[in-house]
Amino acid sequence: MSEKRSLWEYANPRKFMGLSGTLLPWVAISGGALLLIGLIWGFFFTPDDYRQGSTVKIIYLHVPSALMAINAWFMMLVASLIWLIRRHHVSALAARAAAPVGVAMTVIALVTGAIWGQPMWGTWWVWDPRLTSFLILFLFYLGYIALWSAIENDDTAADLTSVLAIVGSVFAVLSRYAVNFWNQGLHQGASLSMDKEENVADIFYYPLLVAIAAFILIFVALVLLRTRTEIRARQLRAYMARERMQ
Amino acid sequence: MIALLDRDIKLAIRAGGGFGLGLAFFLIVVVLVPFSVGPKSDLLAIIAPGILWLGALLACLLSLDRIFALDYEDGSLDLLATSPLPMEAIVSIKALAHFLTTAVPLVLATPLFGVMLNLPAEGFVWVMISLAVGTPALSVIGTFGAALTVGLKRGGLLLSILVLPLYVPTLIFGAEVARRGTLGMDIQTPLLMLAGITFATIALLPFASAAVIRINLR
Amino acid sequence: MMVDLGDYAVPVISAYISSIVILTVLIWASLSRSAKVKRELEEFESKRKSNG
């Protein structure tokens, strides 16, 4: 084992299947356990906020899911770049696998945000810059997934979605800025924000950290699982294509 | 390159749909809005800049799939790809042709539609300026979307889904220029942003569109 | 053991329930598709082997 080993070796589908198969149960179990701990801790053993009351408990879902919604897109961007530059199939398939997980995270962030906003703002939906940005992110995910599923050839689909991920990222950042600009003055700066640091005292902070770690691990586990599925599906399609040729 | 632009404009004129389609859609939006929100002049005056931008954006969106579809189907795109023209030039010309045949008529028709929506007098010039500055970006971004979906059956719906979030910043800044201009407010920041988006997309996005077309032709 | 959620019991609980439902659906969908693809691939490979 003295030969130099490079990280890129795991971009080989077979190596990836081996490694991910070993890792997956551990990541999944620890993610699930941490989620249980974080949510029970947060739900049962933290006090109410003096202004937000018990709605503060929603942060244990909202903040981690929002974080992962953005990070999932970022991971897809990095995976897309790796695919375009180094042509590792696993990378392209991992980006494809991550997208539905990112959608679910975005939806959780939107739903919990809306539910939190209802008692705070008196309405289910406000065009708050943050909520609006997540709505736009949701649309980017939809387009990305739709493009993947519309194209039959795997490599073409991987190339096109990678370019879309890169261009989309630029426009997503631009949209964030645009939405902030657009909403200034229309909506009084939220007097209560879940994400403002001053609202997150230590007693809320530690269970929140646990919940964030849980969401990260669950995300990794799901992406590993789904990438394994995509690799198998790809293998199956390759068999079928060859069957047809003979 | 001029030959390609010339041909695309000729095709748009002869096919009839070129100028007509976008304008007709713009007209539909402008006529239907008062029926749906009520005829009150003061309400219409407030929302007119936004409605005009929305109508222009939807009219652009509707005509995007024509940018490459016909050239793909009849093989012209293959032939153009093997011609001396670089693909970046081809997609830029296509975007320019879309701008000239779809967006320019919309900008020119804006005063008429502004009157129908009771747009305040100060608003006309700013709505037209914001559309003139912003619609090139819509054409260039739309060309990228059309390049992504070229060759796909039922690409139209997918094209709309892909382009929708990409249009958000342009719409926000464009409509903001129109709104603030109409109200006599300071328009410098949104106008600069709008111009920035337009120049940046014109400068950079053709490279992405060209790459995507090459992938799709393989 | 029940915590007093005060006036906001409904939003807090519905946020938790909806999030857990979404996560469960995602995990279930990922697992079932994984199982389905794995089964199909194994069937295909065993068929190939028996055919030589």
Next chain:
Amino acid sequence: MVLKVSDLAVSRGGVLVLEGLNFTLKRGNALILRGPNGSGKTTLLRTLAGLQPAVAGRIEAEQDDIAFATHSDGLKPTLTVRENLTFWAHIFGSNHIDEAVDAFALQSLLNRSAGALSAGQKRRLGLARLMISGRPLWILDEPTVSLDKESVARFAETVKLHLSKGGAALLATHIDLGFEADVFDVSPFKAKPTDLPFLDEVML
């Protein structure tokens, strides 16, 4: 020599179709590709024309030498024959369409819109585009589809003229064009399927 292909492999839709191709095409010569439908002739021609990347091997040719013609002619039905030809002439940086018009007997059709032409006339118009391009290496995919006997003969004459002027042509066709050309059968180069198509093919 205008085209030299060594150890070339091409794929369609991610599946290897032809491999180990070797051939050369010299000025003044024509090479006819044969092989059953679906054997990868079109894929090979598209690869040579630079529309898709080769999987392996080398293609030695100047991209600027190649004029490519597909099954479809790339004609605009609402433009006249003259406009269609002038457009392609401009794209290839020339103004002269007369020679091509004569070669394919299109004079009487010049002011007709391309949409009103018969299938054979359209095909002739599409092939006239090749002459206009002024490029020495013609890559033609099924050039005689929907041409009648007379037009095929005229087409063969045009190719011969092109060859005599130092051009070269690579054609995929089933019929006998009645001029001297080398024949290259692609069937023996059909790619052999590997044991595990994806997991083992995709290595680092």
